[in-house]
Amino acid sequence: MLSTEVCIIGTGPAGAMAALRLAKDNIPFLIVDRDEFPREKICGDALSGKVPHIIRRLSPELLERFEEKCSPMNSFGIRFIAPGDHVFDVPFIEHYDAAIHPVPGYTVRRELLDAFMAEEVKNLAGDHLLTACAVNTVERVDDGFMLDTTAGKIRAKLLIDASGTTASFPVPYDKPGPSAKKTALAVRAYYRGVTDMHDQNFIELYFLEDILPGYFWIFPLPDGLVNVGIGIRKDIVLKKKINLSAVMDEIIRSHPLVAPRFRDAELMGKPAAGKLPLGNPKFRISGDRYMLAGDVAHLVDPLTGEGVGNALYSGFIAAEQAIECFDSHLFGDKFMNAYDKRIKRVLGKEMSISGNFQRMLKYPQMVKWIAKKADGNKHIPGLMSSMFTDLDHRKKLLNPFFIIRVLLNR
Ligand SMILES: Cc1cc2nc3c(=O)[nH]c(=O)nc-3n(C[C@H](O)[C@H](O)[C@H](O)COP(=O)(O)OP(=O)(O)OC[C@H]3O[C@@H](n4cnc5c(N)ncnc54)[C@H](O)[C@@H]3O)c2cc1C
The missing domain is CATH 3.50.50.60 (FAD/NAD(P)-binding domain)
Structure with a gap:
């Protein structure tokens, strides 16, 4: 012993x-x-x-x-794709300067x-x-x-x-x-040959209407490898009888912002599933x-x-x-x-x-409306960047009056 x-x-x-x-x-x-x-x-x-x-x-x-x-x-930000295919590029740190800022993130x-x-x-x-x-x-x-x-x-x-x-x-x-509400189920797969990756290695999160409050992801890795996956709360997967691998394949095959980039991509190994305890x-x-x-x-x-x-x-x-x-x-x-x-x-x-x-994302129509209003609003990327570094800013974004004020102040 x-x-x-x-x-x-x-x-x-x-x-x-x-x-x-x-x-x-x-x-x-x-x-x-x-x-x-x-x-x-x-x-x-x-x-x-x-x-x-x-x-x-x-x-x-x-x-x-x-x-x-x-x-x-090194990864320098997140590309959010909201319902309605509105794209927001949000750097982890605005005006990043390697001399003064720490590494923002890795893959x-x-x-x-x-x-x-x-x-x-x-x-x-x-x-x-x-x-x-x-x-x-x-x-x-x-x-x-x-x-x-x-x-x-x-x-x-x-x-x-x-x-x-x-x-x-x-x-x-x-x-x-x-608890199924406090667990997410996810599937991930590795690909090679995915095109049009972000030049600053932004990770990509697709908040698509049918899978909210979950998301589909494309994460760049060293040596041209790409980690692709989908994660959704377990209670929603069970209730809607979602087959995660099938939904992921469908997005890769047919989503207009995704499919063209996977035309010549090769799946490496088998997709695998796991649990995320939230x-x-x-x-x-x-x-x-x-x-x-x-x-x-x-x-x-x-x-x-x-x-x-x-x-x-x-x-x-x-x-x-x-x-x-x-x-x-x-x-x-x-x-x-x-x-x-x-x-x-x-x-x-x-x-x-x-x-x-995450609970707010359960309402696709509202998310869609916000995304449409936010698209082209010059304040949004800076505001979202500040979310990564300042928790109080992140909290402010939960306040409907604050959101409406920002969205109307173009
Ligand atoms: C599909 C998917 C995608 C994810 N993507 C991300 C991401 O991009 N970024 C991120 O930050 N997180 C991500 N996560 C979450 C992340 O993987 C976990 O939060 C993280 O691994 C937790 O680390 P841990 O040390 O708690 O557990 P683990 O990494 O799971 O380590 C637990 C260890 O315990 C050992 N163990 C288990 N049972 C026994 C036993 N009986 N005896 C001895 N040893 C045992 C296992 O072998 C393992 O090595 C993802 C999870 C999943 C499922």
Whole structure:
């Protein structure tokens, strides 16, 4: 049997970040993953500015190594396509200047990012990273948890569960429930030879009338690869009996802004499906001697589907909470609540605004009207850019009076 202070389940972005942060403070840990790295992870492969921000916060050298080893592509904005095929190009940062502004966002294959993070953990923690080690059960014992894994038993004083959405082992604590309204289903595929990609690597989000409040995406990747996909809330998929792959194929075959660009494109491998657990701030994500981080804590942005940045943030915060626990010898439910509070403070406002936007998108006629009015309005790109950097501006866009004033002030 292995014994440790902290056991982390999962070496995705949340678990790996937790391990790297713990290593910085020399807290003993074991981190396990059922997979070996590199391994495929179904994802859109788009990383917001939060990713470089939190990696740099852990260590500027780590960010340099990531850029050197993974060669991510810098992405400078989003092309929104609204119902009625109105196109809005919105830079992440207006008048971007590399000398003064941080990297706005990246695209990179998850296979590379996750393998890089696992490698960094291995370099720091050596044998404390156990890959090809699947957790079968987690049981509560005196002073912690006992894990039964394919590599034997592990006893830990504190547990960070960062096992994502595909884990199925029984646990003695509550996880956020799988409510269909708080889950999105998505399919992604890789293509080569898609033409007319944006010259500043903007990612493209198509909010098409039939799939609102979901969207179809086209994300450019390094080396001419393109990640294409569609994601829709699960309750809507079930209610309307939507076949996501079929809808994606139909858009690629016949949408006037999409089809001509795929005329000579080649599908690489098979499309794959996955789940996105959308932000659910009402649920407790910690308790007596445990914390949930990343997808298992339902931390995906309900509007954009961004989960990697939030997974990294939560792993970082979980590790800092663990450090506090060992400093103060406090592990109880009440003390652990500080983790929930910090997650809410750092990510809660953004997720709640995104949730409100997502609910607003359920009304296609209204979205269509706004898009029509906004098309050609010179204030819109700047206003939308400010949304990325200023949460209060984002909140303002939920105010109908503010929207009408902007739309009428051409
Ligand atoms: C189709 C799709 C597109 C997406 N697109 C984007 C995007 O473009 N940008 C973005 O930011 N986010 C995107 N996301 C969300 C993003 O992929 C997740 O939010 C992110 O991977 C969460 O990281 P995590 O560390 O919590 O979980 P994961 O990355 O899932 O890692 C969990 C780890 O736990 C391990 N594990 C599971 N069970 C066990 C077990 N029993 N024993 C041991 N180990 C176990 C797994 O092997 C895995 O390595 C997308 C998701 C989907 C499905």
